[in-house]
Amino acid sequence: MKRILIITILFNLLHPISGSTLFHEQPFEARIGEDLVLDVIPITDIDILEAKGYYRIKGNLSYQELTLVQTGANWRMQINGSLLSEKGIEYCFVFNLANGAILAAPEVENPFDQPFFIAVKPKKSNGQEKVIEKPVFNESIYADVLILSPDPGSEIDKRDIIIAASLFNVSNVDSSSIRLRVNGNDVTKKAEISGGIIAYTPEKMATGKQTVEITLSTLDGKNITPVRWSFNVRKGSIIPSQFKYDGAMTTKISSDLVGDQFLNISEFNVKARVEVEYANIRINYRNTSRENPYKQPLNRSSFNVNFMKYLNVKFGDFYESINPYTLDGRRVRGVSVDLDLRFFRVQVIRGQLNRPVQRLNKIDGGYSLLGNKTTIDSLVRPIFTLDRKGYTFERELALTRFSLNLFNYHFGVYFMKAIDDINSVDQFISGAIFFVDSADVTYNDSLYNIPIGKYSYDEFLTAVEKVNGTILFPTKHWNGYKPHDNIVVGLDFGRVMDKNRMKFDFSWNMSLFNRDIWDGVMTRAQLDTALDDSLDGLIATMYDDDGKITEGSLNIDTMSILNPSDYEQIFIMNINMLPLLPIDPVSFETNPISTIINMPSSAFHFRLSGNYRYNKFTIQYRQIGPEFVSLANPYLTNNVREFTISDRLSLLDNKLMLNVMYRYQDDKILATVKEPLKTKNLSFGITFIPGPNTPSYVINFQSIGKNNSQDEFERVGDELVDFREDSKTINTFFSITYPFSTGRLKHNLNLNVNSLSNEDMLAGDRLKGYFFQKSDSKTISTALSTKYTLPLRSVFNVSRTAIQVPIQNDDGSITFNELSWTSVNTKGSYSFWNNRLKVTGGLSYLSNKGTTPITLFGFNSGVEINILNGMKAFLTGHMQMRRTEKETGLNTSGVLFSLRYNF
């Protein structure tokens, strides 16, 4: 390496570097134990890529390399005082410049042969420091012993002390000669010395300065220059002595033309993080012009304090995830407290899932006249019915989870409640306009001389009073959204086994959901008649014409079960509950376990996962009942039970991976489901990635079978209809990536082929005229990315997708209409001034052939400028033209300006 460097320096010295030189003023002397600081000033206009300093004890053959640190105009090399020797120090500097030239000091033919020299004086003795007996230096040889820990001169915490050095670069060491001394005490026997590494973890160490010395010799008995260094041990501090902060401010302004509409958006973001020793504070703020009082908020603000990983408190907007059955990443505005003591954890979340929205910003967005409900009173005066709409209730969330984590087990219980506040939406609102038209009134084609037009509530009231009419405007039970109430209770349990390589976990949950809480909680009397019509003190009791209780009645004593009013704060029980009875009492008597497991409002899973060196597997059974609801995770699919088994084998040092997965899914949770829809999914994949700069291959195969359990045709009226489904979808994917070079250009060629085909397994047994509607498709795409020796990159992409859409003709025959898309894209980027300015550009082409042929041409370009350290500006623009058989015109266009400052 050194030889190459010398040759490079010699070569570069042949080239005149006009005006470039290194200025270095040698210090007069150095002293052992005192750091030697050597400054050098480069006098050049050319950017410096790398600056190195080299030093050695005089007489040694090898140099130690240090990276110079820039301090203003100076570049500094600091040699630890403990590494100096009375023999003196030889040193030189080497700078690599951006134009490929090298500057060296001293400016001689070979600075390594003719380095600077500085004399070194013996160590000052203050009488307090312990004097270490020095070995004989005269016959020692220098060796590159690398100090791993602690760094010389560093200050470390009592808890983090480990003394380690590497003899990786030292050859022929006699291991038996190695001696490790800490503050003069020989600790060699307590140290681990193996494979060229010396590691020692002291049990106790006093605070203050510590000195380490390693002595060793070669196999032929020559002493190696001892390595000595010192460091400071400090006490643990409770004072936040270190304060760090960082963050970013971003502003964005964009204007897009879509059709004939301009969409202008501006946004301002601030993110900041402050770290002190025991706390971490994060602040996020976003203000956007898209914020709209008629929709859910888009502005964001949050304040997050994390104390030593044990307590995490969040205020404002946050996205917590407890589990899929309660809250799973949905935004909450409120407070979250997470106390995690490792063996015990409490998570509490209180906040708002939806903010109240009074109306939509459009005509009939708050009120609407129910024309078909117009009536007259006994004096033939009109009664107009008005309704509220376009509103959203404030939805409040409360969630608490307790969990224990002991030994290899964990156990958790949780409770979640989400409820709409019926008082958060006002009956009378300002600014709401609704349309009044006699055509809407079904009672009479006249509005009693009320002119057609747009009215506010007050304007309509005045108009109605003029015709001696009245307005019927209910205070609740509007036709818009109904207020909901929802609770979820659950538990989870888990265990790790086989030295943490295998994990079992189980979770069970049950929900209660009320679809309409306008009328609040039911009384005992309402409870009595919830399942039958008789107020008789018995629930679900039916009578025959003679007044005798019919067979099959449950006869539950109304007074024997809980009073719904007592639990109103937990859950509002009334006739709109789902389920009305969580457990089927009849089925419970015969099959209690099965009844509990298959409760329509329960959700649970069992999962066993293994994580071994070459093998990772998961076996899972999951069931979510048809009536399980969590308002905090409304996207959870219910009415599904599934069994999954998957395995990933890693072979050839993770270069070859085999994936297998089988999943069975159906909706037969309730015994009443006679014809469940069954889905079987089998997939197999091979990924072979030999390593960087070699071709890689991916092959995936997937088979999806669907069967709706129907065996016979159905009769609809007089006609037999075939509703049976038994289909198979085969999805295959192949990808190859081939990196190659042409001259000094590096390329990456990628080819993807994806095919999807469907087969009707009952094709030979269909009624005449049956139409199998599934479409086959095929996609082929290729991309060539090229990296040039210039700071230029380009990507060229071509792809074609074709879909065969089946069409049934009037005579019942089937033909296929092919829809195809062909796209060509190219993009490139070029950097100037050492990446301070970057220009990007791209062209795109998309052509569609089918029923409505269309062609889109587009281009985009952008520039990115590094204005200051940490401040960047971006300006991008795009334009897309659209050509159809009839016309050619602008499809979309837009510009975006963004300014970002990182601090």
Add this chain to the structure above:
Amino acid sequence: MKILKHIFIGFIITLLIAPLQSASKIAVTTKVSGKVSIEAVGNSGFSKLKTGTILSDGDRIKTGADGFVVFIYIDDKSMIKVKEKTEIMVKGTRTTGSISKQINIDIGTLRAQVNKQRKGDFVVQSPTSVASVKGTDFWMIINPDFGDILIGLEGLVNLTNLLSGESTDVGAGMTGTSSMDGSVDLSETNPDDIPDDPDSGSPAGTQIEIELEGPDGEIKTLLIDIQ
């Protein structure tokens, strides 16, 4: 034919003996906190990892929910910090004067602080991506379900998606993402996304310094040592 037979026997013997050979020592742990376990190459099962443990080529390290470990390669002091809920395999091939280093990471978060005077190659490989290190300091976050995130702190790192072959250079202040669909994207780093480094921010001192002004204007400094 006889030669082929000997070669075949030799090959089989080599395969059988290879696992018995001691793996080369390449790194040493300098900090371990929380639950951290190691499956030493050649051994079956995980055991507790301690500070000062010498790591060999092929050792697997797993951190628990509160686990954190720092280790240093012995040729150039390149430092790897492994955060909680992470699984890695430490790899390194000793060559003359350097160690060709590789970290295989299946899931989790790590920070690589590669010494500026680095020796040998340095590669971080996940099931989705390969990060070939040209720079000095970066975070890598691996999620088997979504892909990889590489946050450049200093220098330059080449991030290559193994499924598509697409690659990008990630510089300081930039974030590269490599997804399961084969795409590779580059964007400005959101400071909020940078993981906390439990090993940074160690206190520099243990004293509180309070300046007191006397009645005649003289300044006196009160130093309080924290025990």
